[in-house]
Amino acid sequence: MSEESDETLLKRLAAGEERAARFLLARYLPRVLALAQRMLGSRSEAEDVAQEVFLRIWKQAARWQPGGARFSTWVHRVTSNLCIDRLRVRKSAPLEDAALIADPAPGAESRVAEAEQSARVAAALQSLPERQRLALILVHYQELGNRETAEIMDCTVEAVEALLTRARKGLKDLLLKDAAFDAPVKAVSGERQ
Amino acid sequence: MSAAGLDEQRLSELLAAYGADAARWPEEEAGALAGHPDLKSKIAKERALDEMLNAFKVEAPDAALSARILAARPGREMRHGTGVWRALMSALWPEGPVWVPMGTCAAALLFGLYIGASGALTAMSSDPQTETALLSLAMADSVLEENWDE
Structure with a gap:
């Protein structure tokens, strides 16, 4: 993969270099897809979102102004917004079982337990209010700092911290209730952040 | 703090x-x-x-998705022209401007012409003995073999 900065690749992309497009795709597609799949709980919807994100990247390349927001922040923001738009549309339609749509079927018997665990976490994530879920995905899975997460979510660092605390509490109640820990078990709050 | x-x-x-x-x-x-x-x-x-x-893993994107995303890039068609020519150019050189492979082909052609021309000049300027030997070799002539027995 290219070591060039995002800004350099965007300039080359604006000049019509297909290779620059390939480098940007290799750098960002796995991250965009992972964020969208964890937010939406659906691979096919995540792929649709990824296509839409890259369409915007291709169009934006020629107009990109260095010195403003970081490109990676912008990509995460666009992905997050597209996911939230889909979740809002979906609210009026019946929701599929998150555990069923969250993960592809395992290919071998030895992977069944792993896949079950993965599906369980996916379902628990889907039960969180969308902004709690987004904060947790950005910090835990995308490994972004709290400031960048706040910028993407258009809120303060303190608000990100509060969302994370509530998200993790909800997940602990759901996922660790059988483990030997001393915290009380409660249902996940249905609040919307 | x-x-x-x-x-x-x-x-x-x-x-x-x-x-x-x-x-x-x-x-x-x-x-x-x-x-x-x-x-x-x-x-x-x-x-x-x-x-x-x-434990919640997400599978890596597959090649088909990457291809779909790249194919949707606006302006891709304009760089490669239209119709059959565009399809041919895209298949031959998906990496960027078409002048890159065309320039390489032209350079290779010129180099080949140069090598060919200089080889012909060398052959024309050789001495009669070498010329006869080369001619015999080219025609698989047996004259030289008979001479070896002498």
Whole structure:
């Protein structure tokens, strides 16, 4: 993969270099897809979102102004917004079982337990209010700092911290209730952040 | 406040928000976890959740998705012309401007012409004995073989 900065690749992309497009795709597609799949709980919807994100990247390349927001922040923001738009549309339609749509079927018997665990976490994530879920995905899975997460979510660092605390509490109640820990078990709050 | 100076209340808040992996903590507070044995059970619980969350893997994107995304790039058609020519150029050179492979072909053609022309000149200027030997070799002539028996 290219070591060039995002800004350099965007300039080359604006000049019509297909290779620059390939480098940007290799750098960002796995991250965009992972964020969208964890937010939406659906691979096919995540792929649709990824296509839409890259369409915007291709169009934006020629107009990109260095010195403003970081490109990676912008990509995460666009992905997050597209996911939230889909979740809002979906609210009026019946929701599929998150555990069923969250993960592809395992290919071998030895992977069944792993896949079950993965599906369980996916379902628990889907039960969180969308902004709690987004904060947790950005910090835990995308490994972004709290400031960048706040910028993407258009809120303060303190608000990100509060969302994370509530998200993790909800997940602990759901996922660790059988483990030997001393915290009380409660249902996940249905609040919307 | 330095990372080492954080009180137990703040450390508990950080653990509850960011989990047990200090790599996810705010930079300025990331070093504060060490040396707090009182938080052992909280750290263990947050670590258990971190590990559970890490079990949710997402498969890498496949080649078909990448191809669809690249194919949807606006202006791609304009760079490669239209119709059959565009399809041919895209198949031959998907990496960028068409002048790159065309220039390479032209350079190769010129180099071939140069080598061919200089070879012909060398052959024309050789001495009659070499010329006869080359001619015999080219025609698989047996004259020279008979001479070897002499």
